[in-house]
Amino acid sequence: MLFDKVFDRWDITEVEIRDVGVEKHVSLQPMSALHSGGRHAKQQFEQAKVCLVERLINKLMLTERNTGKKLKTYKIVKNAFDLIYGNTKENPVQLFVDAVQNAGPREETIRLRFGGILVPKPVDVTSQRKVDLALLFIAHGSQKCVFKSKRSIERCLADEIVNTAKNKKCYSTSKKEEKERLARAAR
Numbered sequence: 001m002l003f004d005k006v007f008d009r010w011d012i013t014e015v016e017i018r019d020v021g022v023e024k025h026v027s028l029q030p031m032s033a034l035h036s037g038g039r040h041a042k043q044q045f046e047q048a049k050v051c052l053v054e055r056l057i058n059k060l061m062l063t064e065r066n067t068g069k070k071l072k073t074y075k076i077v078k079n080a081f082d083l084i085y086g087n088t089k090e091n092p093v094q095l096f097v098d099a100v101q102n103a104g105p106r107e108e109t110i111r112l113r114f115g116g117i118l119v120p121k122p123v124d125v126t127s128q129r130k131v132d133l134a135l136l137f138i139a140h141g142s143q144k145c146v147f148k149s150k151r152s153i154e155r156c157l158a159d160e161i162v163n164t165a166k167n168k169k170c171y172s173t174s175k176k177e178e179k180e181r182l183a184r185a186a187r
Contacts, residue, residue: 006053007078010085010093019101021127026052026097048128052100052135053077053093059139060157076153083158092161099164103137103172104130107183122183133179134172138164141171 004013012028025048047055060066060073084092109120125133138160145156163170 006051006093007081010081010091012093014091015094015097017097017101022101022104022131024048025127025131026100028052028093028097045128052097052131055131056096056135056139059135060142062139063143076157079154080157080161083154084162087158088162095165096161099138099161099172100131100134102167103134103164103176105133105176105179105183106130108179109183109186120182120186122186134176137172137175141175144171 005011006028015028017023017026027049029051057070057073057077060076061068061070066073066076081092081096084090084095088095105125107122108125110123111118112121113119138157141160142153142157145151145160146153160170160172164172167173
């Protein structure tokens with residue numbers, strides 16, 4: 001296949017997705033430049049066809065520093081994947097997929113109104129939302145790491161992905177545990 005590598009370096013044919021529920025919502029088929037141009041934004045579940053790396057790039061563009069600068073965030077993610085490979089000698093796409101699987105919460109709470117009071121109720125998280133929240137937690141964790149520090153965004157993103165993939169303590173795993181803890185308390 002012509003486009004079976006992310007950033008023309010990292011092979012996606014050897015990447016395996018261990019979580020069966022997340023598998024249908026994770027696409028690893030990149031376009032030539034990881035830029036779909038919003039082709040899949042027309043229907044509700046079409047974002048599952050967008051490459052997972054491009055979705056991370058889009059989540060990183062949500063801050064005021066990177067808003068609308070897709071090429072800049074593309075280079076950030078590319079350099080972060082190079083740093084991941086330099087530190088671990090593993091396929092960074094596999095580590096990123098593992099990080100997404102580990103950072104997605106299984107339960108969260110919703111607020112129901114009974115009369116005049118709001119009552120929290122735990123609900124299971126859908127697979128699509130699990131992937132979206134995991135990407136958001138990873139992006140926010142790297143942005144919080146770089147705020148008021150001398151570390152680069154590439155280094156912070158690489159550390160966040162590696163720590164989440166290995167289930168170490170980091171921002172995204174703590175946010176996942178916080179959501180699940182709140183859901184357990186609402187039972």
